[in-house]
Amino acid sequence: MTRPLPKTSREYDVETLRRDFPILTKTVHGRKLVYLDNAASAQKPKQVLDAMTTFMTEEYANVHRGVHFLSAVATERYEAARARMQAFVGAAHEDEIIYTHGGTEAINLVASSFLAPRIEPGDEIVLSVMEHHSNIVPWHFLRERLGAVLKWVNVSEEGDLDPQDVARAIGPKTKMVAITHMSNVLGTRTALKEIVRLAHEKGVPVLADGCQGAVHGRVDVKDLDVDFYVMTGHKLYGPTGIGILYGKRAHLKAMRPYQGGGEMIRVVTRDNVTYADPPMRFEAGTPPIVETVGLAAALGYMESVGREAMAAHENALARKAEAGLRALNGVKLIGEAKDKGPIVSFETIGIHAHDLATILDREGVAVRAGHHCAQVLMDRFDVPATARASFALYNTEEEVDALIAAVQVARKVFS
Amino acid sequence: MDADLRELYQEIILDHSRHPRHFGALADANHVAEGYNPLCGDKVKIYLKLDDADRIADIAFEGKGCAISVASASLMSEMLKGRSTEEAEQLLSGFLHLVKGEDASDLEEDDKEHLAVMAGVSAFPMRVKCATLAWHAMKAAIDGEESAKSE
Numbered sequence: 001m002t003r004p005l006p007k008t009s010r011e012y013d014v015e016t017l018r019r020d021f022p023i024l025t026k027t028v029h030g031r032k033l034v035y036l037d038n039a040a041s042a043q044k045p046k047q048v049l050d051a052m053t054t055f056m057t058e059e060y061a062n063v064h065r066g067v068h069f070l071s072a073v074a075t076e077r078y079e080a081a082r083a084r085m086q087a088f089v090g091a092a093h094e095d096e097i098i099y100t101h102g103g104t105e106a107i108n109l110v111a112s113s114f115l116a117p118r119i120e121p122g123d124e125i126v127l128s129v130m131e132h133h134s135n136i137v138p139w140h141f142l143r144e145r146l147g148a149v150l151k152w153v154n155v156s157e158e159g160d161l162d163p164q165d166v167a168r169a170i171g172p173k174t175k176m177v178a179i180t181h182m183s184n185v186l187g188t189r190t191a192l193k194e195i196v197r198l199a200h201e202k203g204v205p206v207l208a209d210g211c212q213g214a215v216h217g218r219v220d221v222k223d224l225d226v227d228f229y230v231m232t233g234h235k236l237y238g239p240t241g242i243g244i245l246y247g248k249r250a251h252l253k254a255m256r257p258y259q260g261g262g263e264m265i266r267v268v269t270r271d272n273v274t275y276a277d278p279p280m281r282f283e284a285g286t287p288p289i290v291e292t293v294g295l296a297a298a299l300g301y302m303e304s305v306g307r308e309a310m311a312a313h314e315n316a317l318a319r320k321a322e323a324g325l326r327a328l329n330g331v332k333l334i335g336e337a338k339d340k341g342p343i344v345s346f347e348t349i350g351i352h353a354h355d356l357a358t359i360l361d362r363e364g365v366a367v368r369a370g371h372h373c374a375q376v377l378m379d380r381f382d383v384p385a386t387a388r389a390s391f392a393l394y395n396t397e398e399e400v401d402a403l404i405a406a407v408q409v410a411r412k413v414f415s
Numbered sequence: 416m417d418a419d420l421r422e423l424y425q426e427i428i429l430d431h432s433r434h435p436r437h438f439g440a441l442a443d444a445n446h447v448a449e450g451y452n453p454l455c456g457d458k459v460k461i462y463l464k465l466d467d468a469d470r471i472a473d474i475a476f477e478g479k480g481c482a483i484s485v486a487s488a489s490l491m492s493e494m495l496k497g498r499s500t501e502e503a504e505q506l507l508s509g510f511l512h513l514v515k516g517e518d519a520s521d522l523e524e525d526d527k528e529h530l531a532v533m534a535g536v537s538a539f540p541m542r543v544k545c546a547t548l549a550w551h552a553m554k555a556a557i558d559g560e561e562s563a564k565s566e
């Protein structure tokens with residue numbers, strides 16, 4: 001993490017960066033690995049692996065529970081990671097950063113601790129049709145259990161989401177807007193700041209699912225003025241088992257705990273319990289300590305590469321891939337929004353996405369095929385499944401060429 | 416292209432997937448069940464007409480899926496017509512062994528030859544469920560269930 005790194009895309013040295021990712025030298029089926037399934041999970045740089053190994057070999061103990069030396073060191077590292085995450089999203093206060101076990105848990109936490117106590121039967125939650133199941137199902141729980149009503153905002157044929165459509169979906173009974181910052185299928189980046197402004201005009205809080213959005217560009221929750229912002233560690237080049245929930249301090253303070261256990265209490269007696277303040281109130285039990293250190297290292301790595309430079313590089317690859325796919329007959333892109341990240345979903349006419357992905361895999365090219373945990377969106381576009389190539393900071397132009405060539409192989413098989 | 420792939424997507428499989436046999440609904444079916452793979456969204460619906468002697472007098476299927484799942488359903492429909500439900504279940508068991516790359520000696524020689532085109536699936540563990548979807552739905556239909564339990 002000490003390497004001085006270029007900040008402009010012209011100087012972006014992808015070959016040097018690739019050396020940080022040991023797995024990228026792998027071969028699969030005798031071919032050079034071309035890993036284009038980054039939206040599902042990103043590979044890890046050795047800076048992250050080293051940080052976790054060093055922490056476990058030299059500094060590890062449980063946190064917030066001992067007076068001994070290692071516990072103090074581990075606690076310090078654990079809390080220092082929080083400051084790193086605060087800076088990463090531009091939060092005003094460190095106690096606005098809650099560690100969770102993933103993006104999914106973060107959204108469930110908000111649904112259960114923030115929204116559930118406010119729901120009366122008939123109250124509404126506004127969602128877009130391009131949400132990931134983890135930003136749908138927790139709200140379905142409130143529908144099933146409390147009689148909440150889900151209101152769906154459509155996207156255009158290109159995959160654009162009009163903030164005015166969100167505003168129009170908000171009624172007097174709307175209690176929450178839950179919207180993605182970037183679709184994991186279409187790649188659409190939503191006009192989050194505008195959506196938040198419109199929702200706040202009507203007094204409605206907004207949760208943004210930043211599991212993809214935070215990977216591909218700078219996030220400033222103060223500027224966005226968003227109430228909750230969710231991220232998941234493993235897509236940010238960090239380990240699995242850790243996620244981040246940003247929440248405005250005033251909301252968090254007013255929220256009931258999510259899970260009960262150690263570390264989240266102030267006093268427990270036979271008859272009563274009082275709770276710790278945020279963030280501890282929401283971090284019951286032994287947290288993902290090692291993962292927290294790993295994620296902090298990952299975010300540091302992203303900052304050192306330069307988040308704008310990364311995003312510019314990734315977007316250039318995605319646009320090249322789209323051009324290459326468009327040039328092939330019988331390939332249809334799903335998602336051509338005006339503001340789009342490096343996620344490219346497509347259909348090959350006459351070839352099911354799973355057959356395509358199997359053939360691509362044998363060419364060394366890893367893509368995702370399926371509904372991408374977005375069945376509502378698949379219904380919207382009336383497709384059973386799509387193939388998806390998604391780009392990361394370490395992908396190259398040659399890998400885009402390999403993708404296009406592999407799609408042509410598949411077309412030959414099925415011709 | 417690699418040999419496993421050529422084996423998987425051989426001409427007969429592609430032909431069945433492009434021109435599935437017994438494709439469509441069966442108006443006088445008396446046993447109907449669905450198979451659904453939540454991982455990929457593939458769907459198949461199996462229609463059976465069982466006669467009084469528990470023979471498959473007629474069979475049809477409809478659905479959406481990858482080449483492997485459609486070809487497998489098509490092949491199955493060809494092979495089952497006229498068989499007893501007991502024979503159908505035996506064939507299922509042998510087929511499952513075959514696509515998992517296990518010993519399929521419980522298959523009759525004829526059937527083994529007929530099903531050999533599906534054996535390539537065993538080199539693709541992620542795709543075994545595609546091949547077995549219709550077969551599990553067929554079993555569910557025989558058993559009078561509405562949908563196949565996923566394994």
Ligand SMILES: Cc1ncc(COP(=O)(O)O)c(C=O)c1O
Nearest residue numbers: 102103104132134184211212232
């Ligand atoms: C947009 C989006 N939201 C939420 C999630 C859930 O993240 P996780 O599975 O890490 O909890 C994902 C990834 O799977 C995603 O792409």
